[in-house]
Amino acid sequence: MMSLMEMICEGDVYTIREAVEDALTGSNPGQVLEALVEGLRLVGDRFQRGEAFLPELMMAGETFKEAMDVLSPALRDRPRQYLGKIVLGTVRGDVHDIGKNLVALMLEGAGFEVVDLGVDVAPEAFVRAVGEHQPQLVGMSALLTTTMLQMETTIKALEAAGQRDSVGVLVGGAPVSERFAKAIGADAYGNNAAQAVEKAIALLSRGTKPPA
């Protein structure tokens, strides 16, 4: 019998619901959540080390979501650890979302509230979302060397809207580099989904707007 942590790690989306229901009869919801999050963290670490691949990561994500469907009602009175809020999107002109979805999943697992704007997100849409949701962080993803240039345009739009000082900006995606991130005025760069979470947590602790 696999543990909940192993079931997330193995992407056992087929039986996770029953397993979470069983677990809730013997453990408190907080312990169940911890096991699920640990599974997600483990598979993320394996991915970072090149020991797991995209299918495993995606199935782990789907399994985690199924598990949370069952667990969420039980957690209602026991709020999860809340780290902060991030507005996330793939920049204008770019319709790739695998990487962005993985980052969203890992951030949620770590305790962030993620406002996912989807793909092909215009700078003004990021600005609107920051105004509406008041996040501590903005995350931008791009897969193409041509679309990554929109990250700088978006940062300038945040500046023009007077929002730049209130949010930390995190960027990532295959063509993006640490140097590029610095050159465009981003606050952090994540080389992969797991690192994006680390950088997001570090940005919060560095003193961007405190969690609401």
Added chain:
Amino acid sequence: MIARMIATIVRGMAKARLGRPLSGNERLLLTSLYVRVDQVATLLVPSNVHPQLIDPGYDFVRLTASVEANLELFAKLRARFSKVDAAMPASWLGLAGSGQAEMGTTMRITPMVEPTPEVYALDRHNLDELPVPEAKGYLRTQIELCAEIQRRYPEVSSPPIILGSYDLAFLLRGEKLIRDFMLHKDYLEAPDEARREKVRAKGDPMLFPRLLAFTMQASVALGRLYEARGVNMLGMVIVNQYANPPILSPQDFIAYVYPSVEEVWRAFKRHRPTAGYMPPSPSVAREIIRYPALSGIACFNNYMFPQDEIGLTPPEYDEEMIALSKEIRVPYQYLVHGKFLRDGTEEEIESQVKRVCGLAVKARAPMVVGLAAVPLGTVLSKVDIVLNAVERYGRYV
């Protein structure tokens, strides 16, 4: 065309023996045959150079619509980088010219961003409704362009590059293909009927193999369209870059995808293509070379090696790849990655090229240094730095 190529090889070998300077094409051809010549060869793939860097008058809308526009831009690129040994394939259609658009996938074509799938064919149609590709639309433009480049530049190696079964499936299905794959794998590995039933409840576990069987036929059909147009198929490459890590593990690729890749490979008996599967490490390179369709030059590079934060692949891998290249007599292609070229300083770029050329020279191993991409924002003189560094540090004699 083949006769001309053989003549180029013979002439090049004679020049190499007499110590006379080789033309770029002679150098690249001989290097690809694992003949050590005067220096490390250089390769530039035009489609990976953003058109606006060469001439702002060219964009992806224009280039996907016109054979002539691609030919004009190719001529400009050759003039700008006359020092590069070879430049191929000479096309800026990218994914638009691969055939899936004619099978139902809608492409997004905008001036500045390379063509990208927007709506996948299988989001709108069932698999049994999809047609096998015909020579029309972007695909026809791509085939015509390949034929025309071969006619105008017979000395340049410009083989057709076709999508393999997995990449074609990806461009018809999108990222849902990854879930299809996992359902299929979990279904096959299920220990009992109860488990299989649970997998079926999540989706069709047999869609993945059915789709791959279809795209395998479609991939062969793509190659046949090039043949029918009279394109020389020598050096043809079958690309399955979506099957590379981190998308699929090498083990899953071999178990679930490779059989269909080999079927396509076997369909072209006269000129065996190379399947472009790029290994994530030298150890995987060593494993895959025993598979007949994966032993060619298109598989033997650092394109998919892990990159650090500035776009450099592990330097220790280069030494292993060069040693392996001597065993299997296939030249290692060291590719300077786009983000390193764009963001690296001139000194850093020269230093990397010097390092890797030094390894090849010391091992007396034929090698190619290429540019994986030249993205917008790159100062073009950095390409010259790469080419000059190869000339300076990559001489065997």
